[in-house]
Amino acid sequence: MTTSRETPMIAMRDVQKHYGDLHVLKDINVEIPKGQVVVVLGPSGSGKSTLCRTINRLEPIDSGEIRIEGELLPAEGRDLARLRSDVGMVFQSFNLFAHKTILQNVTMGPIKVRKMNKADAEKRAIELLERVGVASQKDKYPAQLSGGQQQRVAIARSLAMAPKVMLFDEPTSALDPEMVSEVLEVMVSLAREGMTMVVVTHEMGFARKAADRIMFMADGELVEDCDPESFFTSPKSERARDFLSKIL
Ligand code: ADP
Numbered sequence: 001m002t003t004s005r006e007t008p009m010i011a012m013r014d015v016q017k018h019y020g021d022l023h024v025l026k027d028i029n030v031e032i033p034k035g036q037v038v039v040v041l042g043p044s045g046s047g048k049s050t051l052c053r054t055i056n057r058l059e060p061i062d063s064g065e066i067r068i069e070g071e072l073l074p075a076e077g078r079d080l081a082r083l084r085s086d087v088g089m090v091f092q093s094f095n096l097f098a099h100k101t102i103l104q105n106v107t108m109g110p111i112k113v114r115k116m117n118k119a120d121a122e123k124r125a126i127e128l129l130e131r132v133g134v135a136s137q138k139d140k141y142p143a144q145l146s147g148g149q150q151q152r153v154a155i156a157r158s159l160a161m162a163p164k165v166m167l168f169d170e171p172t173s174a175l176d177p178e179m180v181s182e183v184l185e186v187m188v189s190l191a192r193e194g195m196t197m198v199v200v201t202h203e204m205g206f207a208r209k210a211a212d213r214i215m216f217m218a219d220g221e222l223v224e225d226c227d228p229e230s231f232f233t234s235p236k237s238e239r240a241r242d243f244l245s246k247i248l
């Protein structure tokens with residue numbers, strides 16, 4: 001008797017990480033199937049950013065393993081660059097290249113890493129900029145755009161690498177309130193199109209609307225891992241109840 005099961009898009013097994021004496025990821029075990037949208041919640045300092053950063057090896061782990069579609073994350077070298085480009089990441093700060101135009105920001109990765117020719121890269125970049133609603137800004141520089149526009153460019157730039165997974169670490173936290181929804185809308189549409197996503201956010205509206213799963217972290221531990229309905233209506237742990245009482 002054989003059971004076939006799809007390889008998870010992200011698999012973390014027995015992952016441990018310290019910063020000096022601080023045990024920042026405590027034995028993390030998760031499997032995230034293709035197309036799943038995971039919202040990571042937890043108090044400040046609980047390890048959410050570190051979790052994201054280990055998934056694309058911006059941070060090394062002490063022990064355990066992380067696989068992307070079954071492939072072990074290599075520690076370094078060309079394979080790491082390729083694998084990292086499979087895992088797109090959008091940060092709180094948009095960190096676009098200030099001295100490149102919006103179009104160049106989006107075409108650089110595909111040209112350099114994916115070895116795409118310039119014309120194809122530009123065609124694709126414009127499609128992506130249209131999709132996030134900023135194509136008309138393509139010849140401007142990042143500083144000429146609003147925060148919400150810059151963050152949408154950052155999303156387009158990540159998507160240009162055709163990632164298998166998108167990680168978002170508080171993508172709307174640095175935005176003026178009126179710009180939050182335009183970024184969340186892009187994320188919701190990505191989620192609906194089947195992108196595998198790990199999203200650290202305090203936007204509970206997004207969590208309720210788009211998440212398939214909530215992972216709640218506290219002190220480096222994955223304390224709860226369940227569907228949004230269960231998490232928001234009947235959190236099991238005291239720490240999650242305490243967290244929810246502060247944000248809802
Ligand atoms: P969160 O994103 O949930 O706020 P982080 O993953 O950023 O949490 O941080 C988890 C803990 O690790 C915090 O106590 C933080 O101060 C610490 N930390 C984060 N990055 C570093 C680092 N580069 N060096 C030392 N400690 C760090």
Ligand code: MG
Pocket residue numbers: 048049050169
């Ligand atoms: Mg963080």
